[in-house]
Amino acid sequence: MKNDQVEVSKFLSYILRHRPGEIGIALDGSGWASIDELIQKANVAGKSLNRELINQVVANNDKKRFSLSSDGSKIRANQGHSINVDLKLREVIPPDKLYHGTATRFMNSIEKEGLVPGSRHHVHLSCDVIAATKVGKRHGKPIVLVIDAKQMTEDGHKFYLSENGVWLTDSVSFKYIRLSKG
DSSP states (O other): OOHHHHHHHHHHHHHHHTOGGGTTOOOOTTSOEEHHHHHHHHHHTTOOOOHHHHHHHHHHOTTOOEEEOTTSSEEEESSOOSSOOOOOOOBOOOOSEEEEEEEGGGHHHHHHHOBOOTTSSSEEEBSSHHHHHHHHHTTSSEEEEEEEHHHHHHTTOOOEEOTTSOEEESOBOGGGEEEOOO
């Protein structure tokens, strides 16, 4: 993605996941925002935005962070919200193993509490080590945790798959976690 698209992606993530009121927009109960209102209020707030740039960000974002409504009039973030939205996620049976990328400095806390969502709605997991490693690198020296999703499912835990392929669950007890050997 070009630099201006990266900047817009970060802005959209912030507004659509955490602080829509910062520019004076409101999300509906499922996290959707009117694109016309978003553009108008962003421009008033000094952030140059237009429909073409939004479409480029949605299409080119490597993590597929955003979705457009079927009629193209609304946009929302696919997951990662710290505000209350109902993404209408369907429960899905996960693969036997999932992965969580984090930084080594968080391991003491993880050993005590497991993985908890913090300010977000869910713990985010990936289906491959490469994606998990990328996430871990954003937070420091990366470490990849292997999650026994099969056992969690058998024990009654629920998993959801977001529109962009991120696996979500409420929390992960340390008993389901081991360190990746790779």
